[in-house]
Amino acid sequence: MPEGKFCNKKPVDTAEGINELLSDTSGNDYYKEMKELEVDSDLLWKTIQNTVKSRMKTWLEICAHCGMCADSCFLYEVNGRDPKQVPAYKIQSTLGEIIRKKGKVDNEFMRHCMEVAWAQCTCCNRCGMYCPHGIDTGIMFGYLRGLLYQQGFVPWELKIGAGMHRVYRAQMDVTDADFVDTFEWMVEEYEDDYPGLTVPVDVEGADIMYTVNAREVKHYPEDLAEAAILFHIAGENWTVPSKGWEETSLAMFAGDWAACKMQVESVYAAMERLKPKRMIGTECGHAHRATVVEGPYWAGRKNGQPPVESIHYVEWLAEALNTGKLKIDPSKRIKEPVTLQDSCNYIRNQGLKKATRDIMKHIVEPGFFIEMSPNKEHNYCCGGGGGFNGIGLFRKQRNIALIKKRDQILETGAKLVLAPCHNCWDAIRDLEEVYEIGIRWSFLKPVVVKMLEIPEHLRPEE
Amino acid sequence: MHDLLTGVFFWITLGVCLIGMLARFIMYFRGLSWQLDRVAYTSYPAAGFKGAVRSIYKWLIPFGTYGWRTQPFIAIAFFGFHLGAVLIPLFLLGHNLFLREKLGISFFTLNADVADIFTWMAVASAFFLVLRRLVLPEVRIMTTRYDYFILLVSIAPFITGLLARYQVGEYSFWLNMHIFCGELLLIAIPFTKLSHVFLFFASRAQLGMDFGIKRGGMKGTKMAW
Numbered sequence A: 001m002p003e004g005k006f007c008n009k010k011p012v013d014t015a016e017g018i019n020e021l022l023s024d025t026s027g028n029d030y031y032k033e034m035k036e037l038e039v040d041s042d043l044l045w046k047t048i049q050n051t052v053k054s055r056m057k058t059w060l061e062i063c064a065h066c067g068m069c070a071d072s073c074f075l076y077e078v079n080g081r082d083p084k085q086v087p088a089y090k091i092q093s094t095l096g097e098i099i100r101k102k103g104k105v106d107n108e109f110m111r112h113c114m115e116v117a118w119a120q121c122t123c124c125n126r127c128g129m130y131c132p133h134g135i136d137t138g139i140m141f142g143y144l145r146g147l148l149y150q151q152g153f154v155p156w157e158l159k160i161g162a163g164m165h166r167v168y169r170a171q172m173d174v175t176d177a178d179f180v181d182t183f184e185w186m187v188e189e190y191e192d193d194y195p196g197l198t199v200p201v202d203v204e205g206a207d208i209m210y211t212v213n214a215r216e217v218k219h220y221p222e223d224l225a226e227a228a229i230l231f232h233i234a235g236e237n238w239t240v241p242s243k244g245w246e247e248t249s250l251a252m253f254a255g256d257w258a259a260c261k262m263q264v265e266s267v268y269a270a271m272e273r274l275k276p277k278r279m280i281g282t283e284c285g286h287a288h289r290a291t292v293v294e295g296p297y298w299a300g301r302k303n304g305q306p307p308v309e310s311i312h313y314v315e316w317l318a319e320a321l322n323t324g325k326l327k328i329d330p331s332k333r334i335k336e337p338v339t340l341q342d343s344c345n346y347i348r349n350q351g352l353k354k355a356t357r358d359i360m361k362h363i364v365e366p367g368f369f370i371e372m373s374p375n376k377e378h379n380y381c382c383g384g385g386g387g388f389n390g391i392g393l394f395r396k397q398r399n400i401a402l403i404k405k406r407d408q409i410l411e412t413g414a415k416l417v418l419a420p421c422h423n424c425w426d427a428i429r430d431l432e433e434v435y436e437i438g439i440r441w442s443f444l445k446p447v448v449v450k451m452l453e454i455p456e457h458l459r460p461e462e
Numbered sequence B: 001m002h003d004l005l006t007g008v009f010f011w012i013t014l015g016v017c018l019i020g021m022l023a024r025f026i027m028y029f030r031g032l033s034w035q036l037d038r039v040a041y042t043s044y045p046a047a048g049f050k051g052a053v054r055s056i057y058k059w060l061i062p063f064g065t066y067g068w069r070t071q072p073f074i075a076i077a078f079f080g081f082h083l084g085a086v087l088i089p090l091f092l093l094g095h096n097l098f099l100r101e102k103l104g105i106s107f108f109t110l111n112a113d114v115a116d117i118f119t120w121m122a123v124a125s126a127f128f129l130v131l132r133r134l135v136l137p138e139v140r141i142m143t144t145r146y147d148y149f150i151l152l153v154s155i156a157p158f159i160t161g162l163l164a165r166y167q168v169g170e171y172s173f174w175l176n177m178h179i180f181c182g183e184l185l186l187i188a189i190p191f192t193k194l195s196h197v198f199l200f201f202a203s204r205a206q207l208g209m210d211f212g213i214k215r216g217g218m219k220g221t222k223m224a225w
Helices: A015-023 A025-034 A041-051 A054-062 A074-078 A087-100 A107-119 A137-150 A156-168 A176-190 A214-218 A222-233 A250-254 A257-274 A285-298 A313-322 A344-348 A353-363 A385-390 A392-401 A403-412 A422-435 A444-450 B002-006 B008-030 B045-060 B066-070 B072-091 B093-103 B112-135 B145-165 B171-191 B193-214
Strands: A208-211 A278-281 A309-311 A338-340 A416-418 A440-442
Touching: A015 A025, A015 A156, A025 A156, A025 A392, A041 A087, A041 A137, A054 A087, A054 A137, A054 B008, A054 B193, A074 A392, A074 A403, A087 A107, A087 A137, A107 A137, A107 A385, A107 A392, A137 A156, A137 A250, A156 A250, A156 A257, A156 A385, A156 A392, A176 A214, A176 A222, A208 A222, A208 A257, A214 A222, A222 A444, A250 A257, A250 A285, A250 A385, A257 A285, A278 A285, A278 A313, A285 A309, A285 A344, A285 A385, A285 A422, A309 A313, A313 A353, A313 A444, A338 A353, A353 A444, A385 A392, A385 A422, A392 A403, A392 A422, A403 A422, A422 A440, A440 A444, B002 B008, B002 B171, B008 B171, B008 B193, B045 B193, B066 B072, B072 B093, B072 B112, B072 B145, B112 B145, B145 B171, B145 B193, B171 B193
Parallel strands: A208 A278, A278 A309, A338 A416, A416 A440
Antiparallel strands: none
């Protein structure tokens, strides 16, 4: 059986297809079928010849096998320093091997590559900082995921996730109407507390176009209300697009580059339609990476920039606090030991470390903010990045991966962890569930909303 | 034999090495693709240049990066080896005399004692690099015969050079062996992993441009290598 009913090389691009895949509980049949899936070696080799150029060829060729990347990888460290977890080994023994064999690899090898690509690398790019030759293994694993996706060797949840983007232009089955309705409903809930609170939909020429993570719409609608409240109090002229509101990209985790392009183009189309001055995305790491950092390239934008200036939520929040648009009531600042999770996707991979530190200065009583060690660009992945959190098949490996973050948090002694990233937030929630170290975790919005000084004219009448 | 090695062989190997390096260096940069690499190389030359220079410069300084500092043992072995590998071929008195005769040019000359120290340091460091490959599981797992071959090709001119210098046995034999090994090394540079001699700069420049343009450089954040 070369192509299975569930597991095959064809992307899912209909709602029925998604439902069918979802009906296969935990992907049991999907993974059974995967064992029979044929490898299209010609396609594999042709794709490699067309896409492995100078940079990657050189990386694979000049890797000195020195092992200096070993200690940089948290998965190597938490898995008992297993030499099979050394980044250079992981990529040489998968992508390197596929290339050496000119694509002539078998089903079993491809399934092995799938495990390495999704359960032994979170594409956090930390090792790239520790290689004397400047070899970024995380980038190569991202590329390998693309090859595996094309051949149908992709974890079940990510095949579905990529399909969601193809069908709904969102990571979940949240329609445009669901998004607008939920946002409006949540804002109504808070109208009494914040008179004049609205969610301006499809306003042209606003200063800010706000984009979100579909999870917020489906599972955490409070987050939408908090975003509205913060823009409202800051006096921002903002809007949300009724189409092109989803900033995330599970397609990026899956290696479905065509779906990545479709997804970011929907956001860029909203920018072009509404012509805002800036786009601001929610507290999500990979969403920012996908739509702002990598997205322009998928969409073929040669200058590497989205159609309008696009910033991360922490950049806006830091700016609003620094300029006094938002004022914090000093008596309500955090007065307990608190630590901060640096998201790989916008700290290491877009250098936003100062914005989050600025925010901490405003919201934490001096002396209570404790940095993790290491931190900033050198911080470790939360343990669940790159899609790892969502893959049932690799849950056991993911739970081991959480150990590094657990120990880093324990070392700070803080019981509160601020995590302005959905993926990190999830991983930290899960690590508390698995290891019970007695911590609380939060996004920034709910914390800031509670400590705002609200200008007189925006307060509810007594 | 000596005439052949210092005559036609010398010219061929030097030519192949220099032209090969130049060709591959040019091919590397021509092969960079803004869309495949997802780096807008040509849109922001200044940011790219700054990132590239920083990325190279930081890694050339012993203990200049987190990577070097967190792994002092390999940092010492690495710099011990590479200092010799770069300085001795270019600045040894004997090499300079030879170059003056052949090319009419010569470089700054190292004091003989200093040259001895660098040479021994390179040999000792190579020994530690081999030892490291044998002992550390995280290095052993990746090490292939090819890696040892590259180390052997790199260190052979030093060992034969020392044997000639201390006149162990017949001087002229070791001198010829030394020249032969040196020429083998020159030929190997463009075609093997030794291409890192120049591709190191290319690869580091590329990642530097990536960080300088896309991953924070244009946000005003310098990468903390």
